[in-house]
Amino acid sequence: MDRIYLDCNASTVIDPSVLKVMIEELEVDEGNPSSIHFHGRERKNTLDQCRRVIAHYLNASPQEIIFTSGGTEGAAMLIQGLFQNASTGHIISSGTEHPCVYYHLQEMSKRGFDVSFLPVGEWGAVRPEAVSNAIKPETRLIALMAANNETGVVTDIEAIAKIAQSANIPFIVDGVAWLGKERINIPPGVSACFFSGHKIHAPKGIGFCLCRRSLKLSPLFPGGGQEFNRRGGTENLSGIAALAETMVLLEKNQERWIAHMQNMRDRFEKEVMRRLPNVIVNGVGPRVCNTTNLAFTGMDGESLLIKLDMAGISASHGSACSSGGIEPSRVLLNMGMPLARARSSIRFSLSRMTTEEKISRAIEIVVRLGALH
Numbered sequence: 001m002d003r004i005y006l007d008c009n010a011s012t013v014i015d016p017s018v019l020k021v022m023i024e025e026l027e028v029d030e031g032n033p034s035s036i037h038f039h040g041r042e043r044k045n046t047l048d049q050c051r052r053v054i055a056h057y058l059n060a061s062p063q064e065i066i067f068t069s070g071g072t073e074g075a076a077m078l079i080q081g082l083f084q085n086a087s088t089g090h091i092i093s094s095g096t097e098h099p100c101v102y103y104h105l106q107e108m109s110k111r112g113f114d115v116s117f118l119p120v121g122e123w124g125a126v127r128p129e130a131v132s133n134a135i136k137p138e139t140r141l142i143a144l145m146a147a148n149n150e151t152g153v154v155t156d157i158e159a160i161a162k163i164a165q166s167a168n169i170p171f172i173v174d175g176v177a178w179l180g181k182e183r184i185n186i187p188p189g190v191s192a193c194f195f196s197g198h199k200i201h202a203p204k205g206i207g208f209c210l211c212r213r214s215l216k217l218s219p220l221f222p223g224g225g226q227e228f229n230r231r232g233g234t235e236n237l238s239g240i241a242a243l244a245e246t247m248v249l250l251e252k253n254q255e256r257w258i259a260h261m262q263n264m265r266d267r268f269e270k271e272v273m274r275r276l277p278n279v280i281v282n283g284v285g286p287r288v289c290n291t292t293n294l295a296f297t298g299m300d301g302e303s304l305l306i307k308l309d310m311a312g313i314s315a316s317h318g319s320a321c322s323s324g325g326i327e328p329s330r331v332l333l334n335m336g337m338p339l340a341r342a343r344s345s346i347r348f349s350l351s352r353m354t355t356e357e358k359i360s361r362a363i364e365i366v367v368r369l370g371a372l373h
Contacts, residue, residue, distance in 0.1 A: 069207060149176065151332075154287060170191040181290055
């Protein structure tokens with residue numbers, strides 16, 4: 001069976017040219033960038049060049065790029081690093097954040113921190129005025145995602161960054177579902193932003209943070225002094241080289257790739273909704289180009305997802321399984337959706353490698369299975 005992969009917000013296949021760069025680096029990776037001898041200097045030169053490539057894409061200083069193992073580590077590094085020596089303070093976030101932020105902040109709330117999880121409503125993202133109204137004298141952090149990984153709805157990062165900058169409050173942005181889906185401009189009011197490579201056709205296990213030098217952080221992994229004393233441990237140089245190649249390709253091709261994903265997503269969404277009148281898009285606000293979260297009202301989303309899988313389509317329910325039970329999407333419920341609608345919802349997410357032919361087949365399969373209910 002020629003399967004159709006529509007779960008690209010979970011992960012993406014490695015680009016062949018990126019894999020080639022990674023293998024080439026693995027074949028020569030016999031030095032440590034922290035060593036002062038010839039082999040160490042060679043690896044340090046590679047590391048510095050990769051850092052410059054990524055910094056150039058983000059219009060940042062190379063010293064602001066910190067390599068990590070991915071988005072979860074990036075979130076922990078920034079949040080824990082900011083509060084490692086504190087026991088109180090107020091944090092502004094939302095109820096629709098990725099688990100790497102949401103559950104982290106829930107644990108901090110249990111430890112005595114005052115955390116405001118702002119509502120987003122059917123729009124799907126926190127509004128700037130809600131952030132402004134939530135600020136207290138003791139507010140020490142604003143932590144929000146640029147694009148929601150389940151609905152694709154984007155947050156007005158630029159407006160919130162101005163609010164944060166005016167109030168002199170650190171603003172940390174989850175950029176994982178944002179990178180590669182829009183042209184990124186990180187405004188000065190953003191203190192740090194974290195990203196993950198495997199969402200953009202780089203390998204799993206590599207990511208990075210853009211971290212302003214003015215942001216005072218204690219290292220999550222101390223002891224090695226690597227990454228400007230912000231992230232100890234020998235760098236994953238083959239992963240970093242692959243990530244840098246991914247960013248080179250993205251800079252060269254992103255306008256064309258974004259247009260392709262937008263066209264594919266819109267075609268899929270409109271055709272499914274035209275032929276299945278019970279289907280509704282979750283998230284009213286503007287979205288990134290590759291994501292649609294559809295409620296198949298009156299249907300059981302879990303059953304439909306299983307049938308899609310058996311028919312050759314990989315998608316996501318946006319649910320977590322525990323002890324054989326299925327839980328509806330926290331994100332959708334925190335958008336104020338009824339339980340039945342949340343249970344009927346499925347996320348379809350595309351990549352730049354999704355083809356016209358696969359979208360055509362996916363439409364026919366989804367419509368056929370949806371019509372059976």
